[in-house]
Amino acid sequence: MNSTTVNTVLGPVPTDELGVVSVHEALLSVLPGAEHAFDITLDRAEVFETLAGRLRDFRAHGGGTLVDSTGMFHGRDVRLYEALSRATGVHIVASTGQGPEELLGGYFLTPQTNPPTPWPAEKFADLFGREITEGMVVPRVERRAPAGLVTTAVTRTGMTATDESLLRGAARAALTTGTALSFRYGDDAAAELGVVLDEELPADRVAVGGLDREDAVADGAPAKVAERGAHVLLDHVGTEDDEHVTDAERAALVAGLVRAGHADRILLSVGATGVAKGHPANDLPYSHVLTAFVPLLKAHGVGDGDVRRILGANPAALLAVR
Template structure:
């Protein structure tokens, strides 16, 4: 069992850390993001040395502006490279937490559907639960080679236009894996955040083990969602949503990220940088900044 028993620990790619060692933490970033299948395209280069040095510089910049921990929320098949993340963590002062997880359906591929039926039926939630749980309890898979460090987060996404049957099965399995392993769930909602929160919580997950990403979207019912006890993930151009939650005295429900992609292959990168994370807190007093960037991530990410 790789996951520590004590709730004061967080899983990183180099092993467990105490919550006191996290410091300011960006909970939803992507260091290397590879669109599934892009690694096989002849015109796309995956020069590991070049990628390493680009990311090393970006992580150093992140540290220099006060960041201390980054959660790579790429999940299982979007470029997660554990040896790369381990070497980056060793060569910089930044703690790196990697994630398991999948979604949405359009990004899964036929392996996660049952092709003998028409239309194909989704994997049952139990299979997704087992897949994610093993990445936490036995270590994350380096394809066809070995398992390494345990995942520190489960990251899922629903189809933006509306949750599909496969999305729901995956989401239920992820929630069950979060319950059984004590690792938190980070979910990017589709078109009905409150319905998706209900699905997750009905699987028995405590609200403070869930962060809903996409809270910066215009019109998202983030106040109602926050009152259910879940964390609201904000990134990018999120100052309006950030102010809304703070004014409603819901700062204890906020999780911030820059929403940056360090290196993108097969798709366009975001315009954000990891170092933008600390800029989101400009204008906040020290106590509020500490609560949002340090205390909230500690509560979310502690294995319990």
């Protein structure tokens, strides 16, 4: 496979056919265990219609490709995503990976060793890597298309030993398969990025998420990440709460990064949840970046060329298999 294709659920797609890419969204997001709860329903036809409507809205406003960045065990349904992509015309990139530690199943925390120890990085690397080289697992049934992204997350209060194994394993899987790594930072974006780069994964193959949190912006983390050559992922566009900056502040942040020469390192996403089970949904439309945020960027002096780069060329370069 050459460097101009991206792994989607329907197979490789040339990067120049991706269009506008939303790089950090959720389609069906199920809190592990919720699928077994008495008060949770999972009607596949209903889920399909809801997600299809959201994807058609995204496409109607100019969207081309959506990345489901939920990883392995949070409701990922590859066959559902294949059907959605065929029905809506939106390219869907699914991801492999797990994390942070608090959301891992017990099997991945305490394998059968004496005494029980966290999984080492090489086991996570093998688990994630096989989902790319052999296809994503449909539990107890088969493997389907290859994952197009490795994703993980660090515990918000700080990186644990298991988080570090996840980060290193994810970086190794990305490096050996030619895919990219996206991770949501915990409490020190620069240090956590350093762990990934220590595995010799090139910085331009890494996206650091969560960088539109108030504490990240206050710490100057977006500029620090960009200066090291990694992608700055502002993944909660549209969310305005006590934890995140406002869209106006996000637009000013993007404009500042562009002026500093980092236009090729900026990624945007809503972090929306199409269908959530067992946890609250982010109900913003996937199209929010296009309908509401792009006008703000232009009002802050970001030109059309840089907007196109941020929405299309940057995510395409990140997701390209190489």
